[in-house]
Amino acid sequence: MINKTFLLILLVAGIFYSAVSQVPGSLGIKGDPADVSTPTQGAVALVGGGGVPASVFEWMIKKSGGGDVVVLTASASNVYNDLIFDIGGVNSVETLNITSRELADNDSVAGVVRNAEMLFIGGGDQSRYMNNWRNTKLNDAINYLMNVKKVPVGGTSAGCAILTGFYFSGENGSAVSDTVLKNPFHARVTLYNNDFLHPPFLGNAVSDQHYTARKREGRHAVFIARIIHDYGIYPLGVAPDEKTAVCVNEDGMAIVIGEGAAYFIKPTGAPENLQREKPLQWKRKRKALRVYEVKGTLQGNGSVSVKDFNAPNADGGNWQRWWIDKGVLHKEADK
Numbered sequence: 001m002i003n004k005t006f007l008l009i010l011l012v013a014g015i016f017y018s019a020v021s022q023v024p025g026s027l028g029i030k031g032d033p034a035d036v037s038t039p040t041q042g043a044v045a046l047v048g049g050g051g052v053p054a055s056v057f058e059w060m061i062k063k064s065g066g067g068d069v070v071v072l073t074a075s076a077s078n079v080y081n082d083l084i085f086d087i088g089g090v091n092s093v094e095t096l097n098i099t100s101r102e103l104a105d106n107d108s109v110a111g112v113v114r115n116a117e118m119l120f121i122g123g124g125d126q127s128r129y130m131n132n133w134r135n136t137k138l139n140d141a142i143n144y145l146m147n148v149k150k151v152p153v154g155g156t157s158a159g160c161a162i163l164t165g166f167y168f169s170g171e172n173g174s175a176v177s178d179t180v181l182k183n184p185f186h187a188r189v190t191l192y193n194n195d196f197l198h199p200p201f202l203g204n205a206v207s208d209q210h211y212t213a214r215k216r217e218g219r220h221a222v223f224i225a226r227i228i229h230d231y232g233i234y235p236l237g238v239a240p241d242e243k244t245a246v247c248v249n250e251d252g253m254a255i256v257i258g259e260g261a262a263y264f265i266k267p268t269g270a271p272e273n274l275q276r277e278k279p280l281q282w283k284r285k286r287k288a289l290r291v292y293e294v295k296g297t298l299q300g301n302g303s304v305s306v307k308d309f310n311a312p313n314a315d316g317g318n319w320q321r322w323w324i325d326k327g328v329l330h331k332e333a334d335k
Contacts, residue, residue, distance in 0.1 A: 021094060023112050025103045027078035030085040031092030038065030038091075040117050042146065042250040044199045045154030046163055048209045049123055050242025052156055053258045054087055055298045059247055060118055060152040061089045067117025067151075071095040072142075072159075074132065075124045090118070099128070104136035113141040118152050121159030127171035129162055134196045143198050150250065153199065157209050165194040165203035166227055166235055177218030181327040184222045185276040191223060193231055201252040201307045205236040211263065213242050218329045221289060221322065225271045225282060236309050237265030237289075244296045252307030256316075258296035264304050265322075266290045266311070279327025286332065289322040 021029050041063040045056055061069075066089050071080040078095040085093045096112065098104050113119065119142065121129070133139050145151045155163045161170070168175065168191055175188040194203055206227060208220040220237055227235045240246050241260025248254045256262040267289055273281035282288040294302035294317035302316030319334040 023096065023108045024106050025096045025098050025109060027076070027095040027097050028081060029092050029094040030081040031090065033092060035115050036067055036091045038067035038117050040065050040067065040149065040151040042150030042200060043152040044146070044163060044202065044248040045152065045245050046160045046207055046238060046240055046248070047154060047156035047245040048160065048211055048240030048242050048260065048262075049157030050210060050213065052083070053243055053245070053298060056154070056245045056247065056257050057084050057087050059257060059300070060120070060154055061087060063152040064090065064118035066090055068115060069093040069118040069120065070113055070116040071120045071122060072113075073097055073122035073124065074099045074128045075122060077122070080120060080122065084120070098138060099132060101132050101136060104133045104138040107137065110137035110141040113138060114144055114149070116145060116151065119145055119154070121155035121162070123157030123159060125170065126158035126161040126167070127169050129158060130169050130171070130192070130196060139196065146197070146199055154245070160207055160209045160240070162197055163199050163202065164205040164207045164238065165198065166206035166223075167192055167196065168206070168208070168223055175219045175222070177215055177329070180222045181218045181324060181329065182279050183277050184225055184274055184280050189222060189226060191226055191230070200250075201248060202238070204233060205238050205306060208237070208239040211239045211241050212260070217322070220265070221282070221324060221329060222280060224265065224267055224289070225274055225280060228267060228270050229274050234267050236306060237263065238306065239263045239265070247300065248306055252305055254302070254304045254306050255300040256294040256296040256302050257298065257300045261293050261295045264292040264294070264306070264309060264314070266309050280324045281326065282324040284323065286323045286330070287321045288324065290334065291320040291322050292317050293320055
């Protein structure tokens with residue numbers, strides 16, 4: 001016969017490891033539901049989708065001081081609860097499924113986020129994040145974590161898309177490179193300027209994800225060209241491959257963790273021809289875009305300043321030059 005004390009221990013352990021939260025939108029907590037406070041370091045992890053290497057979470061956990069982790073999603077999946085908690089070193093992991101502006105403006109939701117020592121934004125559809133989270137209490141809470149409390153914040157795929165000041169919303173569908181290179185003003189090229197999240201050092205950057213797997217280099221070049229045209233700003237392009245992350249430290253220096261590569265892109269001048277229904281022409285003597293490719297490792301490789309993209313100080317990668325001629329992207333090693 002099973003001892004009653006043993007049953008009580010099992011019951012308490014079950015509550016401890018998979019507690020039910022009363023917070024609206026919560027998909028459950030893994031770990032200790034009691035709030036803790038730990039010393040943290042600010043950081044941003046831009047993950048290219050297709051899976052998150054455990055070493056990216058390890059990097060973030062170290063900077064969290066082992067506190068409470070919150071995962072934000074709109075896809076009703078709490079898969080990250082186990083993935084992150086089982087790595088070890090955190091007090092708890094809770095996933096919030098925020099699918100409406102009402103939930104994003106809920107005080108309890110915003111409070112849980114503000115109390116986090118680490119935040120991760122899942123993939124899905126970034127237009128849902130923009131439409132449901134922008135200009136809400138949740139929006140303010142995420143910016144508070146990054147810029148006041150200074151905790152590690154990461155995102156994959158759609159979560160990565162919104163972690164730069166300039167971002168592609170995807171609200172009219174995915175932009176395909178070949179299509180938008182032929183017409184940079186295509187309806188699917190929907191770009192926004194610093195009206196949502198404000199990650200440190202990335203206000204003048206625009207990201208892209210699933211980069212080489214989905215051949216998104218061309219559309220990313222169009223995003224950069226349109227930002228120059230629409231806003232008069234020469235942005236930095238940041239683009240991790242799948243299963244790869246650009247991990248930015250609190251000093252603005254980035255390393256690349258993962259199986260693929262990441263690309264840091266700087267325009268050298270404005271496009272020669274950027275018109276509606278016309279192929280993009282952006283040659284600049286075949287040096288329109290200076291591109292620094294850094295191959296990732298599980299321990300982290302490279303050193304690139306996203307604060308100012310000081311090219312001579314970039315380390316661990318190789319230089320390329322890209323240009324667009326009559327709507328076709330060309331690449332060449334840059335010695």
